[in-house]
Amino acid sequence: MKILNLLSKFTLLVALAFNFHFSLSAQSVEEGKALYNANCTACHAINDKVVGPALKDVHKRREEAWLIKWIKNSQALIKSGDATAVQVYKENNEALMTSFENLSDNEVKSIIAYIKAESEAPAAAATAAVASTPSAGATSGEASSSDWNTAINWMLFVIAIILVLIISTVSKILGRIGDIQGKPIINWNKTNSILLMAFLIIGMGAAFWEFAAHSKHTVFSSGPASEHGGEYDNMFMITLILTGIVFVITQVLLFWYGFKYKADGKHKALYYPDNHKIELLWTVIPAVVLTVLVIRGLMTWNAMMYKKDEKARNIEIYAYQFGWNARYAGVDNKLGAHNFREQGKMNALGVDTNDVNAYDDVITNELHLEVNQPVDLAFRAKDVIHSALLPHFRVQMNVVPGLPTRFAFTPTVTTAEMRKKLNKPEFDYVLLCNKICGGAHYRMKMKVVVDTKADYEKWIKSQKVLVNKNTSSSQAVALN
Numbered sequence: 001m002k003i004l005n006l007l008s009k010f011t012l013l014v015a016l017a018f019n020f021h022f023s024l025s026a027q028s029v030e031e032g033k034a035l036y037n038a039n040c041t042a043c044h045a046i047n048d049k050v051v052g053p054a055l056k057d058v059h060k061r062r063e064e065a066w067l068i069k070w071i072k073n074s075q076a077l078i079k080s081g082d083a084t085a086v087q088v089y090k091e092n093n094e095a096l097m098t099s100f101e102n103l104s105d106n107e108v109k110s111i112i113a114y115i116k117a118e119s120e121a122p123a124a125a126a127t128a129a130v131a132s133t134p135s136a137g138a139t140s141g142e143a144s145s146s147d148w149n150t151a152i153n154w155m156l157f158v159i160a161i162i163l164v165l166i167i168s169t170v171s172k173i174l175g176r177i178g179d180i181q182g183k184p185i186i187n188w189n190k191t192n193s194i195l196l197m198a199f200l201i202i203g204m205g206a207a208f209w210e211f212a213a214h215s216k217h218t219v220f221s222s223g224p225a226s227e228h229g230g231e232y233d234n235m236f237m238i239t240l241i242l243t244g245i246v247f248v249i250t251q252v253l254l255f256w257y258g259f260k261y262k263a264d265g266k267h268k269a270l271y272y273p274d275n276h277k278i279e280l281l282w283t284v285i286p287a288v289v290l291t292v293l294v295i296r297g298l299m300t301w302n303a304m305m306y307k308k309d310e311k312a313r314n315i316e317i318y319a320y321q322f323g324w325n326a327r328y329a330g331v332d333n334k335l336g337a338h339n340f341r342e343q344g345k346m347n348a349l350g351v352d353t354n355d356v357n358a359y360d361d362v363i364t365n366e367l368h369l370e371v372n373q374p375v376d377l378a379f380r381a382k383d384v385i386h387s388a389l390l391p392h393f394r395v396q397m398n399v400v401p402g403l404p405t406r407f408a409f410t411p412t413v414t415t416a417e418m419r420k421k422l423n424k425p426e427f428d429y430v431l432l433c434n435k436i437c438g439g440a441h442y443r444m445k446m447k448v449v450v451d452t453k454a455d456y457e458k459w460i461k462s463q464k465v466l467v468n469k470n471t472s473s474s475q476a477v478a479l480n
């Protein structure tokens with residue numbers, strides 16, 4: 001009955017996987033709330049003016065299309081001369097709102113759905129309106145489509161449970177009949193041995209097919225975009241090939257012997273207690289291979305981590321739930337000090353504005369790097385442990401609150417070159433979070449651009465420095 005049990009468990013697993021898939025694609029007030037909390041609460045409240053105006057009933061004041069344009073890039077809308085945008089901007093003393101171009105239209109719509117639900121919640125409950133949001137949202141089209149998905153999920157779940165019950169009942173009945181007849185109806189030894197072979201052939205075939213079909217979609221297919229990346233890829237490939245060979249040999253032997261020595265009375269395995277030579281061989285060979293791999297890895301790691309380049313440009317990468325900032329050290333190439341006590345609405349990174357080194361620092365929402373120019377990234381986390389992953393540059397480093405980490409590297413391929421190479425005009429490098437750090441972890445990413453020297457200089461000049469030299473440090477203007 002083992003196989004049947006396994007089969008029923010598998011069905012359950014498939015049903016659960018579907019469940020997961022559906023809940024990911026459903027977008028709703030819930031999603032809007034998470035996005036709003038992650039991106040907007042620094043400057044907005046529903047009922048009160050904070051940095052930006054109160055957002056209550058904004059869906060009534062403005063058209064949806066206008067809101068999408070505004071939220072994605074308010075500055076562009078203002079510059080286009082849109083009368084409403086210019087007016088809102090003026091009314092708020094020309095304060096800057098962050099652009100959210102990485103949000104999709106649907107994500108913006110779910111934020112609007114959330115604002116709408118909050119606006120309609122009774123005023124008294126508005127501040128603690130968590131419980132009221134789902135029902136209020138059910139009136140909008142998107143929320144009802146997610147209700148639909150939930151219904152389908154439950155149906156799948158019920159079907160899976162019924163299947164499990166049927167399969168286990170049938171196998172019980174067959175077992176009983178076999179008992180009565182004194183001879184099992186299903187020969188499990190034979191069935192299992194055939195299933196073992198089937199598993200080997202299908203599983204191995206699928207693994208190789210997966211490789212052939214999808215490896216071109218991995219980050220390895222684009223080749224490394226950094227100086228140390230080639231060495232990293234070599235290490236990866238050598239390890240993959242060695243373990244791949246061992247994997248194939250051991251799996252084939254394992255399943256083949258299971259098949260060959262099934263208890264059918266014909267094949268009897270040889271009893272072979274021990275052989276020192278063979279034991280020695282299969283201990284020493286893996287030990288030597290692993291030692292070589294590890295030593296080589298350590299050498300690569302040391303070369304990558306402990307080279308100190310005086311010319312390297314200092315950039316701080318700041319991680320918070322849920323986003324990234326980059327802080328450039330400016331002309332002096334010295335990052336100003338920081339202090340968590342200074343963290344506030346207008347100084348999200350808590351930069352110490354009394355430190356002269358901070359005056360020319362530049363804070364951005366995009367990471368621009370100059371091609372062939374070494375950079376030294378210093379990582380800092382505001383809240384929980386994050387992990388900075390720059391897949392195309394083969395860089396990853398944990399970002400831990402209170403524990404400075406760093407990684408120095410040199411990008412070698414500009415964004416434009418990579419777009420041409422991949423034949424993807426919309427390609428962009430990314431910095432992703434690689435630690436499950438909370439509800440909106442999945443969208444914690446920052447666009448990375450590798451520029452030519454001229455483009456980089458143009459870009460950095462267009463950014464505002466943290467503290468205008470003509471104003472006193474206490475009047476610091478933070479950028480984001």
Ligand SMILES: [Cu+2]
Pocket residue numbers: 319320385386387433434435436437441444
């Ligand atoms: Cu994170």
